[in-house]
Amino acid sequence: MSETKALRITNKVKGLSHLLTINRRKGTLLMIFSALFFFTGIILMSLFIGDERLATNFDAKNLPPSFMNPFGTDWLGRDMFARTMKGLSLSIFIGLIASCASVLVALLLGLTAALMGKVVDSIISWFIDLFLGVPHLVALILISFTLGGGVKGVIIGVAVTHWPSLARVIRAEVMQLRSAEFVLVSRQMGKGPWWIATHHILPHLIPQLLVGFVLLFPHAILHEAAITFLGFGLSPHQPAIGIILSESMKYLATGLWWLAFFPGLCLLIIVRAFDMLGDNLRLLIDPHNAHD
Amino acid sequence: MPFCDLKLKIFFFRYGKGPWILEDYDLELKSGEVVGLSGPSGIGKSTLARILAGYVLPYKGSVRLQGKDLPRKGFNPVQLVFQHPEKAVNPRWQLEKTLNEGWTPDEELLESLGIEKAWLKRWPNELSGGELQRFCVARALSPATRFLIADEMTTMLDAITQAQLWHAVLERAEKNNMAVLVISHDGPLLERLCHRIIDFTRTNH
Numbered sequence: 440m441s442e443t444k445a446l447r448i449t450n451k452v453k454g455l456s457h458l459l460t461i462n463r464r465k466g467t468l469l470m471i472f473s474a475l476f477f478f479t480g481i482i483l484m485s486l487f488i489g490d491e492r493l494a495t496n497f498d499a500k501n502l503p504p505s506f507m508n509p510f511g512t513d514w515l516g517r518d519m520f521a522r523t524m525k526g527l528s529l530s531i532f533i534g535l536i537a538s539c540a541s542v543l544v545a546l547l548l549g550l551t552a553a554l555m556g557k558v559v560d561s562i563i564s565w566f567i568d569l570f571l572g573v574p575h576l577v578a579l580i581l582i583s584f585t586l587g588g589g590v591k592g593v594i595i596g597v598a599v600t601h602w603p604s605l606a607r608v609i610r611a612e613v614m615q616l617r618s619a620e621f622v623l624v625s626r627q628m629g630k631g632p633w634w635i636a637t638h639h640i641l642p643h644l645i646p647q648l649l650v651g652f653v654l655l656f657p658h659a660i661l662h663e664a665a666i667t668f669l670g671f672g673l674s675p676h677q678p679a680i681g682i683i684l685s686e687s688m689k690y691l692a693t694g695l696w697w698l699a700f701f702p703g704l705c706l707l708i709i710v711r712a713f714d715m716l717g718d719n720l721r722l723l724i725d726p727h728n729a730h731d
Numbered sequence: 732m733p734f735c736d737l738k739l740k741i742f743f744f745r746y747g748k749g750p751w752i753l754e755d756y757d758l759e760l761k762s763g764e765v766v767g768l769s770g771p772s773g774i775g776k777s778t779l780a781r782i783l784a785g786y787v788l789p790y791k792g793s794v795r796l797q798g799k800d801l802p803r804k805g806f807n808p809v810q811l812v813f814q815h816p817e818k819a820v821n822p823r824w825q826l827e828k829t830l831n832e833g834w835t836p837d838e839e840l841l842e843s844l845g846i847e848k849a850w851l852k853r854w855p856n857e858l859s860g861g862e863l864q865r866f867c868v869a870r871a872l873s874p875a876t877r878f879l880i881a882d883e884m885t886t887m888l889d890a891i892t893q894a895q896l897w898h899a900v901l902e903r904a905e906k907n908n909m910a911v912l913v914i915s916h917d918g919p920l921l922e923r924l925c926h927r928i929i930d931f932t933r934t935n936h
Contacts, residue, residue, distance in 0.1 A: 621829075629804070642823040
C-alpha cells in the first residue's frame with residue numbers, strides 16, 4: 440500500500456520535472472524571445488515617453504537616482520531615463536539599418552567575386568584589402584564628415600566600412616560550394632545557375648549572413664556612439680548614447696556618476712543581448728542541432 | 732527504349748599543369764550492356780568517369796553520345812554516382828528534396844532500393860552512408876538516364892546491402908535498356924555483374 444503511494448508520488452514528480460525541464464531547443468527559443476522582448480520594450484518605451492520628459496527643468500537638476508527619476512537627472516534637470524531610452528532606440532535603429540546595408544553589400548560583392556570570373560574577383564579582392572587596411576574609425580569619420588554628419592552620415596559611414604571581412608568569408612564559402620559534389624550533380628540533373636544559387640548556395644550562406652549581421656550590429660552601435668562622442672556624428676540636440684556619454688564626461692569629476700553609469704550599462708546590455716540573440720538563432724537553424 | 736551508344740576518345744588529359752593522366756584511350760558503351768572497369772588506384776579511373784559524365788572536358792579528345800557532344804543544358808543522359816554519398820547530397824536539404832531533384836522516383840524503385848518512407852523527412856547527417864547512397868542511386872536512375880557510371884558506388888557497403896543495391900540497379904537498367912559502367916577494385920563483384928571487363932592497366936599503355 441505504502442509502496443504504490445510512493446510510486447504514485449515519484450510518477451507525479453517525474454511528470455512535473457518533465458514539464459519544467461528545459462531542453463536546448465526550448466532554452467534557445469526562450470533566450471531569443473527574451474532578447475526580442477527587451478528590444479521591443481526599449482523601442483515602445485521610447486515611443487511612449489513624450490518629448491516633454493526631455494525638457495529642461497532647473498528645479499530638479501543634478502538629482503541622484505530615485506523612484507521618480509530612476510537614472511537621475513542631469514545639470515539641466517532633464518530626466519536621464521527618458522534620454523537613455525530615446526538614445527538607445529535611436530542607436531538600435533541606426534544599428535539595424537547600417538548592419539543590414541553592410542550585409543547586403545557583403546553578399547553582393549562576395550557572390551560577384553566568386554561567380555563572375557578571375558578579373559572581377561581580383562578587383563573585388565583588391566577593394567576588400569584596401570578597406571580592411573584603413574582603420575574603421577578613420578574611414579568612418581571621413582565619410583560621416585564629408586556627408587555632413589547626422590543620422591544619414593553615420594548610417595552610410597557604417598554601411599560602407601563594415602562589409603569587407605564578411606564579403607571575404609562569403610566569397611570563400613561560395614567558391615567552396617561551387618565545386619561541391621552536390622552542386623555538380625545538380626547541374627547534371629539539368630538545374631540552371633539561378634536555381635542552384637537560390638536552392639543550394641543561399642541556404643549555406645544564411646548562417647554566415649546571420650552571424651555577420653549579429654557581429655556587425657554591436658559594431659555599428661558602438662561606432663555610432665564613438666563618432667558621436669568624438670563630435671563627428673549626430674548633432675548634440677539628438678538624445679544619442681554617444682552624446683549622453685560625451686556630455687556626462689564633463690560632470691563625472693563633480694560626482695554625478697549616474698550620468699554615465701546607467702546609459703553605459705544599458706548600451707552594454709543591448710550589445711550583449713544582440714550577441715546572444717545571434718548565437719541562439721544560429722543554433723536554432725542548424726540541422727545538426729535540430730534534435731538537441 | 733531506343734538504342735544508344737557512347738564513345739569516348741581521349742588523347743590527353745591532365746589537371747591544370749599536372750602530369751598526363753590519360754593518354755590515347757578509347758572506350759565504347761552500348762545500351763543494355765554492363766561493363767566493368769578495374770585497375771589499381773591512381774591510374775585515372777575516376778578521372779575517366781568524370782570525363783564520361785561531362786564533369787570535366789578532355790584536354791584533347793571527345794565524348795560522343797550518338798555521334799554528338801554531351802548536352803550542356805538539361806538533364807544529362809550520362810549520370811555519375813560517386814563513392815562518397817555524404818558529399819553528394821546537400822547537408823541542408825531534407826532527403827525528400829534531394830531524391831526529387833532530377834525526377835520523381837516511383838514507389839517500386841524506392842522499395843527495391845530499400846528506402847524507407849520515414850527517411851524522406853530526415854536530414855543527411857541523421858542517416859548512414861549506405862542509406863544516403865540509396866538516395867544517390869535512386870536520384871540517378873531516371874528514365875532519361877541512358878548511361879550510369881558507378882564509380883566505386885558500393886565500396887563502403889556491406890555484402891548484403893551491395894547485393895540489394897546492385898540487384899535493384901541491374902533490374903532497372905534492363906527495364907530501361909540502360910548501359911552501366913561499373914568501376915571497382917572488387918574483381919569478384921565485377922565478374923558477377925558484368926558482361927565484359929576492361930582491365931585499365933593493360934589497355935591504358
